[in-house]
Amino acid sequence: MTVEVVPYEERFLGQVADLQRRMWSPEPEFNERYFRWKHERNPCIPGPHALLALDSGRVVAMRAFTGSRWEGGTLAAPLPLPLACDAVVAGEHENSGLIGALTSAGLDALAARGFPLVLNLHASPVTMLGALAGGWRATAPLEALRLAPTGTDGNRAREWLQRQPLLWRLARQPWLDTAEERRPFGALERRAAAGLHAAGAALSLEAEPPVADIAELVTRLGHDGRLRQVRDPAWLEWKYANPLAAHRFLCWRERRLEGYVALQKSLSRNADRLEVAIVDCEGATPGIVELLLGTTIALLADQPLTAWRRALPAVAAQLLDRLGFEARPAGNALARQCPCVLVKRLGGAEPRVGGLDALDLGNWDLRQAYAD
Amino acid sequence: MSAPELRQRLAAFLLATGRIRAADLAADAPLITSGLINSVALFSLAVWIEEAIGRPVEITTVALPAEWDTMDAILAFIERERNRAA
Numbered sequence: 098m099t100v101e102v103v104p105y106e107e108r109f110l111g112q113v114a115d116l117q118r119r120m121w122s123p124e125p126e127f128n129e130r131y132f133r134w135k136h137e138r139n140p141c142i143p144g145p146h147a148l149l150a151l152d153s154g155r156v157v158a159m160r161a162f163t164g165s166r167w168e169g170g171t172l173a174a175p176l177p178l179p180l181a182c183d184a185v186v187a188g189e190h191e192n193s194g195l196i197g198a199l200t201s202a203g204l205d206a207l208a209a210r211g212f213p214l215v216l217n218l219h220a221s222p223v224t225m226l227g228a229l230a231g232g233w234r235a236t237a238p239l240e241a242l243r244l245a246p247t248g249t250d251g252n253r254a255r256e257w258l259q260r261q262p263l264l265w266r267l268a269r270q271p272w273l274d275t276a277e278e279r280r281p282f283g284a285l286e287r288r289a290a291a292g293l294h295a296a297g298a299a300l301s302l303e304a305e306p307p308v309a310d311i312a313e314l315v316t317r318l319g320h321d322g323r324l325r326q327v328r329d330p331a332w333l334e335w336k337y338a339n340p341l342a343a344h345r346f347l348c349w350r351e352r353r354l355e356g357y358v359a360l361q362k363s364l365s366r367n368a369d370r371l372e373v374a375i376v377d378c379e380g381a382t383p384g385i386v387e388l389l390l391g392t393t394i395a396l397l398a399d400q401p402l403t404a405w406r407r408a409l410p411a412v413a414a415q416l417l418d419r420l421g422f423e424a425r426p427a428g429n430a431l432a433r434q435c436p437c438v439l440v441k442r443l444g445g446a447e448p449r450v451g452g453l454d455a456l457d458l459g460n461w462d463l464r465q466a467y468a469d
Numbered sequence: 470m471s472a473p474e475l476r477q478r479l480a481a482f483l484l485a486t487g488r489i490r491a492a493d494l495a496a497d498a499p500l501i502t503s504g505l506i507n508s509v510a511l512f513s514l515a516v517w518i519e520e521a522i523g524r525p526v527e528i529t530t531v532a533l534p535a536e537w538d539t540m541d542a543i544l545a546f547i548e549r550e551r552n553r554a555a
Contacts, residue, residue: 191509192488192507192509192510194504194507196508197504197507197508222512223508223509223511223512224508225528225529226508226511226512226515226528226533227507227508227511228508229528229529229531229533230501230506230508230511230533230534230537231534232534235528235529236529237529238529429516429519429525430519430525430526431512431515431516431528433525434527434528434529437529
């Protein structure tokens with residue numbers, strides 16, 4: 098058996114979409130749209146930057162890198178950095194070292210293009226360990242938090258099926274979908290329609306990303322010098338067009354946008370589609386941040402909510418503690434150390450960005466929205 | 470557990486991963502940098518090391534290619550961490 102490593106080409110898209118049924122979603126058509134969005138339309142670094150392993154012409158493994166742009170520190174202009182993502186290998190090739198070989202080839206290509214660093218913001222425990230063994234370095238964990246709902250059943254039929262040895266595949270069938278899974282954010286919209294006007298005209302729940310308003314608010318608020326992704330209209334437009342996710346935006350508007358919480362649900366049947374992630378949050382004052390988060394939690398009382406503690410303004414993290422968010426349950430101590438920022442230095446003596454130590458989590462202003 | 474016992478158990482664990490032969494288990498033979506231990510086996514090894522130490526390891530602070538690359542290095546790491554905890 099001879100496996101060759103080749104750069105991605107358009108003719109492989111169908112096979113990539115099929116292979117990614119293991120990771121992205123069980124529906125290849127969704128996966129094709131996702132690949133095009135993530136790797137062909139990324140506004141930060143023209144792509145795709147994906148490497149494939151072919152066994153007799155068949156795609157059996159993939160490793161990709163998508164683009165990001167960072168500001169902060171002493172950077173005079175946004176710095177593009179690749180994000181490692183989308184590692185997947187066919188079952189019969191597991192444990193054969195293919196992901197390591199693809200990653201290594203990808204890093205060589207990125208080094209040749211002059212990128213100083215590559216990041217990974219969304220590694221699983223196994224990926225994290227493989228990366229650390231390959232010479233990547235890691236920051237402290239971002240501290241995943243979760244608020245479990247009370248008084249609801251979730252999707253019990255699906256949970257039961259997932260535990261059965263012969264029946265687990267049935268758990269992905271559409272006929273098991275709950276009303277909330279069929280219409281993501283449906284419950285939130287009903288409650289918002291009934292209740293938000295009582296809270297004052299300033300609050301609104303929006304389905305369309307208010308791209309220009311968010312970019313204006315982020316620019317107006319400025320930043321504290323830590324490294325963060327550039328949230329300009331091009332990036333926001335792209336980010337919230339992810340075909341495997343649904344978003345809603347709880348906004349506080351006076352004469353202009355003064356604060357927002359961005360919420361995300363996965364649309365993939367490989368993921369928990371009831372879970373809502375707080376992926377971004379900003380406010381002109383701490384009071385606005387508190388009000389937006391408190392309202393979010395009240396409106397989503399029956400759905401699990403997740404956030405990264407280190408990805409939120411300090412006032413928000415303290416509020417989540419008071420409202421009952423706890424460390425996300427993890428099977429072992431290794432899982433609790435994910436997610437973190439994984440850094441691979443491609444050149445230079447130290448992993449630094451804009452003069453700041455990239456291994457010090459205190460130098461990053463991270464948002465969950467930045468993860469791939 | 471005595472040092473020879475721990476070494477014997479580590480060797481048994483590594484052989485049980487199915488990727489390492491007895492001939493690969495020289496005290497200073499590279500396990501990670503040689504590719505003998507892949508990320509899935511590394512995950513099991515990390516859990517095994519945590520059990521041997523008796524508490525979680527802050528894995529992000531460990532330079533795996535240096536500190537866990539050989540049997541000798543792994544045993545020295547466990548010894549250091551046990552002493553640190555004591």
